Amino acid sequence: MMQFHSKFSFLLLLCLMHICIEAKGTEHDEPLVTLDMKQTPIRKVLAEITRQTGVTFSYESSLTKHLLPIDITITAQPLSHCLRILFQKLSVEYIQSGKYIILKKKQKNIVISGFIRDKSSSESLIGASIYDAKSHQGTTSNADGFFSLTLEAGNDVYLNISYVGYDSFHRSFIQLEQDTLLPVLLNSHQQLAEVVVTGEYTSSPLVQTSDMGHTRLNKDLIQQTPVLFGEADIIKTLQTLPGVSAGTAGLAGMYVRGGNGDDNLYMIEGNPLYQINHVGGLFSSFNAEAVKDVEFFKSAFPARYGGRLSSVVDIHTKDGNMKEYHGSAMLGLTSGSLNLEGPLVKDRTSFNFALRRSWIDALSAPTIAIWNATRNKGETQIVARYAFTDMNFKLNHQFNDRSRGYAGLYWGNDFLKGGEKREGDNGYESRNTGRLRWGNIMAFTGWSYVFNNQLFGNVNAAFTHYSSTLKGDYYQGTEANYVSQESSTQNRIDDLSIRANFDFRPNASHQLHFGTHYIYHRFHPVDEKSYFSNGMTTQTRQNNDTALPAHELGIYMEEDWKMNKRIRLNAGIHLGLYTIDGKTYTSLEPRFSSRFLINPQLSLKASYTRMSQYVHQVNESYINLPTDTWIPVSRKLKPMQSDQLAVGAYYTTGNKIYSFSIEGYYKWMKHLMDYKDNYQFLPPSTSWEDKLTQGKGRSYGVELIARKEKGKITGWAGYTLSWNDRQFTEINKGKRFPAKFDNRHKFNIIANWKIKPKLELTGSWTYATGNRLTVSFENYQAVSPQHPFPGGSLVPPYIDSGGLDYYTERNNFQLPAYHRLDLGINIYRPKKKNRMGIWNISIYNVYSYMAPVSIRKGWWYNNDCFYTLGIVPIIPSVSYTYKF
Incomplete structure (x- = not known):
């Protein structure tokens, strides 16, 4: 592998040297320019360059009307170098095509940025869609709800922000000329029916992004999947996706596109865990009440992930409500859970606490005690x-x-x-x-x-x-x-x-x-x-x-x-x-x-x-x-x-x-x-x-x-x-x-x-x-009861025949x-x-x-x-x- 890397690096170096030599050769073929001008109007500078090189500048007369006189000193430099020096500080950009150089006004960009949060709790919303209907440009919010969208200045902007399970947010700007910080607070759907219906995989990124094998789950979708003992379970929800095998029936194993169970990277807040199963695999270790968002990848892995072969399960936990105290309590057949959240300092500091405990031991203890009480000495x-x-x-x-x-x-x-x-x-x-x-x-x-x-x-x-x-x-x-x-x-x-x-x-x-x-x-x-x-x-x-x-x-x-x-x-x-x-x-x-x-x-x-x-x-x-x-x-x-x-x-x-x-x-x-x-x-x-x-x-x-x-x-x-x-x-x-x-x-x-x-x-x-x-379909016949090792003919798998199993x-x-x-x-x-x-x-x-x-x-x-x-x-x- 190291030898391959060395060869690759050597070839890359040769390619770069070749490119540099070609670039220098091209530069030497250009006409040279010498300028020594003080407080000179830009039109005279362009005319002097035309005289020395024969190139033609094409531009509207209004483009240079408001440009101030400039100072420029260049001695026997190629034309391309001269143009870079001349226009780097001007509000003008150029495009060179043979002997013609086209000038146009430099387009100024503005940035709309901010955080997208839940209005009632200030919880950041991951993967929200931000789209400008005028320029048809868009982006998404990151794991902290932050977004940044760069647009051309001076244009109208019609911003549409949407997130699964929330009302859309709309904002218009007329001829926006400066960077804008836009805090966005989204309202959760008030009707219960809407909350449940929209708790699904978002469809737009499916077509629009370059993602493959990527699924985003929210808490609502996880809780809608019927599973063993009524326990909402992240891993068992992922098992229902194509390319994901459950392994053994009823267990929370996960085998993705031919990988083994340990080939999956499980992360909480970006940090990996090793063993993620309860009850030998009947439940996973992730409490759905504490989860805000789950990202699952089985191909086209982002470069930030590494360390496993087959999949990534990246879990983000809830931040906690910064405005009000809320909670939930669940009583199930095999376990119970408690979730509490709220502000420690309103609009500043919040907490989220989730606890889950099984009571299989409490339920089974009376049965075991009764059984043992019936046993004689x-x-x-x-x-x-x-x-x-x-x-x-x-x-x-x-x-x-x-x-x-x-x-x-x-x-x-x-x-x-x-x-x-x-x-x-x-x-x-x-x-x-x-x-x-x-x-x-x-x-x-x-x-x-x-x-x-x-x-x-x-x-x-x-x-x-x-x-x-x-x-x-x-x-x-x-x-x-x-x-x-x-x-x-x-x-x-x-x-x-x-x-x-x-x-x-x-x-x-x-x-x-x-x-x-x-x-x-x-x-x-x-x-x-x-x-x-x-x-x-x-x-x-x-x-x-x-x-x-x-x-x-x-x-x-x-x-x-x-x-x-x-x-x-x-x-x-x-x-x-x-x-x-x-x-x-x-x-x-x-x-x-x-x-x-x-x-x-x-x-x-x-x-x-x-x-x-x-x-x-x-x-x-x-x-x-x-x-x-x-x-x-x-x-x-x-x-x-x-x-x-x-x-x-x-x-x-x-x-x-x-x-x-x-x-x-x-x-x-x-x-x-x-x-x-x-x-x-x-x-x-x-x-x-x-x-x-x-x-x-x-x-x-x-x-x-x-x-x-x-x-x-x-x-x-x-x-x-x-x-x-x-x-x-x-x-x-x-x-x-x-x-x-x-x-x-x-x-x-x-x-x-x-x-x-x-x-x-x-x-x-x-x-x-x-x-x-x-499976062993035959056994080696034991030489003797004291030496049950290979030494005789193979026999059918008679349970008391002794000897060792034989595997084809x-x-x-x-x-x-x-x-x-x-x-x-x-x-x-x-x-x-x-x-x-x-x-x-x-x-x-x-x-x-x-x-x-x-x-x-x-x-x-x-x-x-x-x-x-x-x-x-x-x-x-x-x-x-x-x-x-």
């Missing part, structure tokens, strides 16, 4: 408890119209305990229990500042801590004669980061984004301890892998250029450097996307993106679990890399009620990581690096989506046709094999029907080709197709003082299809040697939300 009793908690807190302070500071905290924690215990006669006791705790802590602070009406900046610093700890406790015997064993395994990551991002908008056709970030990582891939005692001897073993510090630096620049009415380009580059264990990896990641506008309703787009990834979560089971270890690259393991090409067509009807899109993509990946075949039989002293191998993969397909975005019935239907495979030298004998989530077909329908203002029906239907897994190839079995229907109903009950009660009744998996997620072996003489295992049957749920 000597019978096994159950030990079980599970709970999760997540909390979001954010402070927001407005120093002035240009400056804003913020700070916040995120905390997510899961605790799982399970096992059994038994008490017998003569003091005999046995127990075998395990405890698993995992979660994230993130503290962040930042400052946003408007340097001028075209330049906006944001600086952010954060600390992130992730840990997963598994503890086991085994005891059997009496106080005088016992066997006791304790063990613990921990995986931990600590990050310190600082980021700086800038937006520069010199005119309506150009937007420049640039910035940098630095992260100090500290990895603890494996931290194991064990203690063994039999009452007479004691053994203690400790395997504390040395902490692995790593340094990550990223620098990016990106420009969005509207070349003309039809062509728009977005080009950028992300430079990444990663240093670990004395080894430095560099990655140069070009990003490019383009749009060709056929007409105002139809456009074609194409993009290319390269992404690199420096950390990887190694899965030892079929599903993504918190016990799976996060490991960084090393001297032996190179950073993973993906390249993706995408093309598409996008159409929106004139009334913007319907929109349609089709995208095709091809993604190739290298240096992917996985466990070697039979890694379980390597010596215990084998390092984690030596258990892994690297290979390549590819994914390609086509995605279609149709949306209805206005009216009483809204929603979308999406279809995905895709292929996804892998190839490793040390896996599957080097042969290419299908990936676990090689789902050939995926189909989703999401519908929302506003029956009347206080009643809403939601529905979702999903179909997907079954996942793949590795990786992922050799495809599960049956997965499909599910979910229904929900929302009942709105308005209260006094603008308060609201909302009942949600949901049915998950309406026709109770037990989707197979795995298989197990049966008796060899049975007609069916293998049985599929299904989870998550029909689950009705009810929740109540009170907003005040």
Whole structure:
């Protein structure tokens, strides 16, 4: 890779030298000009240049009437240099065409800039559309609600500002001649029906921008998608999009365009998180009540993002109401949540606090207690408890119209305990229990500042801590004669980061984004301890892998250029450097996307993106679990890399009620990581690096989506046709094999029907080709019960035959197709003082299809040697939300 970069740099240098030589040659061919004039009218200067060079100046006589006499001294300089010096300080610009030089008045530009906020709460609105109907120029607001629109001075301006779920804002200016700061406060729709109907994907950017694979979600849309236990969930809403696979049925996993679960970058306020699931994946760690806006990218990634291969989920949390105190409380089947917001200093400082906690442990405790109470002495009793908690807190302070500071905290924690215990006669006791705790802590602070009406900046610093700890406790015997064993395994990551991002908008056709970030990582891939005692001897073993510090630096620049009415380009580059264990990896990641506008309703787009990834979560089971270890690259393991090409067509009807899109993509990946075949039989002293191998993969397909975005019935239907495979030298004998989530077909329908203002029906239907897994259809016959290793002939999978499983190839079995229907109903009950009660009744998996997620072996003489295992049957749920 370094050799390639060196060659590339050498060729680039030669090209630049060639251009410079040609430029100098061209300059030397120009006629030379010598001038020495003091307080000379511009017309005489132009006449002297004509006399010396023979060029002709063409201009209106009124153009030079008000220009003051000038001083200019030039000795034997080329004509082009002379013209640059002459006109650089005049209000005149020139265009040279052969022997003719055309002069015209320099066009002055003015800038309209400001912040777009919610009128009732002063909450900034992200992605609002700003459009001038006169010049047909437009832009959007950034993550802080800031916008900047550059227009020609002296013209009339008719500004139209709109945002999903809000009344439009209109402002006219007659012959605007100066820069204007325009604070914009938008009113939320007052009618409940309107709020729900317009909570959707915005349609205009679908056609107008160069974005591909980009979706913006708001809180309303997230809450309209029926999901398990009635819990609004960001990740499960994203699972309904084309190109996004859920992985295992009912879980909040996400596998995007052939990537693995760890290939997704999850961010809160621009800072990454590592483990984002509760209950082993039944819920994600993001509380919808704390969320203001979610951006999702699966291709054409903006240059500011890096570090993952497949997707980006960028979450912005609520700032808090700066004018009034508000809140909400939700009681659901498995959890409850509380959200509070309001001003600490009115119109200056606000807070937002959101807390969610499950009560699965409280609900299950009586059942477990009753079960254990019915057990006789000597019978096994159950030990079980599970709970999760997540909390979001954010402070927001407005120093002035240009400056804003913020700070916040995120905390997510899961605790799982399970096992059994038994008490017998003569003091005999046995127990075998395990405890698993995992979660994230993130503290962040930042400052946003408007340097001028075209330049906006944001600086952010954060600390992130992730840990997963598994503890086991085994005891059997009496106080005088016992066997006791304790063990613990921990995986931990600590990050310190600082980021700086800038937006520069010199005119309506150009937007420049640039910035940098630095992260100090500290990895603890494996931290194991064990203690063994039999009452007479004691053994203690400790395997504390040395902490692995790593340094990550990223620098990016990106420009969005509207070349003309039809062509728009977005080009950028992300430079990444990663240093670990004395080894430095560099990655140069070009990003490019383009749009060709056929007409105002139809456009074609194409993009290319390269992404690199420096950390990887190694899965030892079929599903993504918190016990799976996060490991960084090393001297032996190179950073993973993906390249993706995408093309598409996008159409929106004139009334913007319907929109349609089709995208095709091809993604190739290298240096992917996985466990070697039979890694379980390597010596215990084998390092984690030596258990892994690297290979390549590819994914390609086509995605279609149709949306209805206005009216009483809204929603979308999406279809995905895709292929996804892998190839490793040390896996599957080097042969290419299908990936676990090689789902050939995926189909989703999401519908929302506003029956009347206080009643809403939601529905979702999903179909997907079954996942793949590795199945042993035969066993090696055991040589003897004491030596169940390969040594005899292969036998059918008789469950007691002993020996080792024999696998023909990786992922050799495809599960049956997965499909599910979910229904929900929302009942709105308005209260006094603008308060609201909302009942949600949901049915998950309406026709109770037990989707197979795995298989197990049966008796060899049975007609069916293998049985599929299904989870998550029909689950009705009810929740109540009170907003005040």
